[in-house]
Amino acid sequence: MTTDPYLIKRGTDLQESCTSVLAQGRGKSGKTTFACTWPDPLIISVDPNRAPFATFPDVQVIVAPTVGVIESRILPDLKAGKIEARTVVLDSLSFFSDHWADRLMGTRTSYAQGQGQQASVSLRRFMLQFIELKTSPNRPYNIVVTCHDAPRSEGEDGPKRIEPVTIGALRESIARYFDLVLLFEKESRAVTQNGKAEIVDAYKARTIAPDQHRVAGGSLWGRKLPAVIEPPTYQQLRKSVGLTVDFEPKVVVK
Numbered sequence: 001m002t003t004d005p006y007l008i009k010r011g012t013d014l015q016e017s018c019t020s021v022l023a024q025g026r027g028k029s030g031k032t033t034f035a036c037t038w039p040d041p042l043i044i045s046v047d048p049n050r051a052p053f054a055t056f057p058d059v060q061v062i063v064a065p066t067v068g069v070i071e072s073r074i075l076p077d078l079k080a081g082k083i084e085a086r087t088v089v090l091d092s093l094s095f096f097s098d099h100w101a102d103r104l105m106g107t108r109t110s111y112a113q114g115q116g117q118q119a120s121v122s123l124r125r126f127m128l129q130f131i132e133l134k135t136s137p138n139r140p141y142n143i144v145v146t147c148h149d150a151p152r153s154e155g156e157d158g159p160k161r162i163e164p165v166t167i168g169a170l171r172e173s174i175a176r177y178f179d180l181v182l183l184f185e186k187e188s189r190a191v192t193q194n195g196k197a198e199i200v201d202a203y204k205a206r207t208i209a210p211d212q213h214r215v216a217g218g219s220l221w222g223r224k225l226p227a228v229i230e231p232p233t234y235q236q237l238r239k240s241v242g243l244t245v246d247f248e249p250k251v252v253v254k
Helices: 031-036 051-055 067-079 093-105 115-135 170-177 234-241
Strands: 020-025 041-045 060-063 087-091 142-153 160-164 180-193 196-207
Touching: 020 031, 020 170, 031 041, 031 051, 031 087, 031 142, 031 180, 067 093, 067 115, 087 115, 093 115, 093 142, 115 142, 115 170, 196 234
Parallel strands: 020 142, 020 180, 041 060, 041 087, 087 142
Antiparallel strands: 142 160, 180 196
8 A cells, every 4th residue: 555755844944035927017017028028038828918028039938829738738847847037927817817718618608607716716726836836846936927907996086906817716806815905006197308298108016915815825925025016027026015035046957
């Protein structure tokens, strides 16, 4: 008779050099551009807006892969450490979840009985496997996932709350999977240049305070939170949040 093996490790052996970030915001708020500033990123691009890549000609991009290809080929290759990158980006979860649902629905216009729950549960399992790439024994990766949000007003003059545009139960629990959640914003500002007034777009991201999400002890909590990251880049994130860890994956290829 055999039993499943398990490992006991010291706490010092479990220090992570990689992290996972969920970048939420409305369309064209700087999420993809932010993801491109991470170290050596590989972008799995499901979002039809690929304009930001023109600014980053050296970024590796897998364009418009199907759900099946991501699940059966790309994810296993990442787990095996076969893809050379230091950061893996899913851009975006919103479009990916739509494709995931479409695959289950087929030619139907709505879910069959029980399929809605099946879709959310299976997608959640996939996301857990995706985020676990940051601790892969073969080649750990930083994980950045972008997600479109929809602002919902609470009363005419009340605050706005932000909800992820994703399917089923994932909508309620997505943030707990990540070490850090960022909310992206774009605003127009009036500036004067060479004596002329111009309207320019300004981008920034805010860290969402820990008490606003049921986050399962991400490695970044307890730093300088909440914080504002402006402009929203990888380097500015490290400076604003007060990180002392360099997210430089230690590559161990067997």
